[in-house]
Amino acid sequence: MVRRIAVIGMGGTIAMAPGAGGGVVPALDAADLVVAVPGLAELDLEITARGLRSLPSPSLGFGDLVALSAAVRAEIDAGATGVVVTHGTDTIEETAIFLDLTVDSPVPVVVTGAMRAPTSAGADGPANLFAAINVAAAESARGLGTLVVMSDEVHGARFVRKGHTSSTAAFVSPGFGPLGLVVEGEPRLRGTPRVPLRLPAGPNVDQLRVGLVTVALGDDGELLRRGGDAFDGIVLAGLGAGHVPAGMVPLVAGLAARVPVVLASRTGSGPVLRHTYGYPGSERDLLDRGLLHAGFLDPAKARVLLLLLLADGADRDRIASAFEHYR
Numbered sequence: 001m002v003r004r005i006a007v008i009g010m011g012g013t014i015a016m017a018p019g020a021g022g023g024v025v026p027a028l029d030a031a032d033l034v035v036a037v038p039g040l041a042e043l044d045l046e047i048t049a050r051g052l053r054s055l056p057s058p059s060l061g062f063g064d065l066v067a068l069s070a071a072v073r074a075e076i077d078a079g080a081t082g083v084v085v086t087h088g089t090d091t092i093e094e095t096a097i098f099l100d101l102t103v104d105s106p107v108p109v110v111v112t113g114a115m116r117a118p119t120s121a122g123a124d125g126p127a128n129l130f131a132a133i134n135v136a137a138a139e140s141a142r143g144l145g146t147l148v149v150m151s152d153e154v155h156g157a158r159f160v161r162k163g164h165t166s167s168t169a170a171f172v173s174p175g176f177g178p179l180g181l182v183v184e185g186e187p188r189l190r191g192t193p194r195v196p197l198r199l200p201a202g203p204n205v206d207q208l209r210v211g212l213v214t215v216a217l218g219d220d221g222e223l224l225r226r227g228g229d230a231f232d233g234i235v236l237a238g239l240g241a242g243h244v245p246a247g248m249v250p251l252v253a254g255l256a257a258r259v260p261v262v263l264a265s266r267t268g269s270g271p272v273l274r275h276t277y278g279y280p281g282s283e284r285d286l287l288d289r290g291l292l293h294a295g296f297l298d299p300a301k302a303r304v305l306l307l308l309l310l311a312d313g314a315d316r317d318r319i320a321s322a323f324e325h326y327r
């Protein structure tokens with residue numbers, strides 16, 4: 001069988017070149033990236049490439065992700081046996097979970113990028129794209145959902161996050177580790193299948209607002225007090241295992257009575273607890289007051305899931321059971 005890999009470009013450092021005003025800016029399209037990878041022509045693959053966006057990933061919005069999800073599904077429907085998305089690294093983790101939740105197919109979808117632009121010494125884009133294409137072509141990657149391949153490591157969409165501002169080893173799956181490695185171009189995967197949760201990526205995804213608010217020492221909740229009502233749902237990146245200062249509790253409980261408020265942790269690793277601490281503002285207290293549990297999803301990913309659920313009209317119970325997949 002001919003293995004056909006579709007590469008879709010979204011922009012990011014992997015596609016950047018020096019701009020007129022200093023610094024690198026998006027400039028290259030997906031076809032430019034593919035031709036720059038040594039060794040691809042020797043693989044027994046049919047590779048197509050097309051640009052969908054040419055943006056630094058901090059400027060992507062949910063409308064762009066809806067379009068990307070549709071483009072990925074269209075490539076699969078047209079016979080792609082693997083899809084690779086080239087993307088800025090700053091928000092790769094959100095795009096990865098968005099695709100994981102909205103592309104209902106065993107065909108591997110692999111997101112990659114670069115920490116160093118193509119014009120930098122030691123640019124990592126070509127190696128990352130080479131590894132990503134090999135993973136997208138691998139039989140063993142089928143059914144694992146959306147993967148992020150960086151630095152010859154293969155990460156699951158629900159675990160991966162950018163853990164460093166500039167290192168080429170910036171991507172980590174805290175608490176779980178990568179699902180596999182790429183060794184001499186060959187994927188060695190030992191991953192577990194994606195969670196059985198699929199959601200539509202309809203146009204209304206772009207019309208809802210889910211806020212992400214990080215809680216800090218001495219926080220009196222002023223941001224939420226002033227802005228909380230502007231949101232259809234809120235993710236709280238709580239302290240430690242899912243905590244807020246006692247003084248914030250009435251405010252947070254009041255919000256949770258009006259819109260879904262999901263409790264995550266700002267620590268960067270590990271799940272929110274359920275029944276360990278009993279003080280005002282503890283995870284027990286907040287869950288008893290109607291906040292929903294993010295499981296091990298980090299706050300940015302929890303926000304994506306909550307947004308997709310709300311866009312699909314999910315009620316509180318359905319939202320709670322969707323997050324149970326990430327226990």
Ligand code: ASP
Pocket residue numbers: 011012013014055056057058087088089090091113114115
């Ligand atoms: N530093 C970023 C990158 O790797 C910029 C972006 O996310 O687009 O691409």
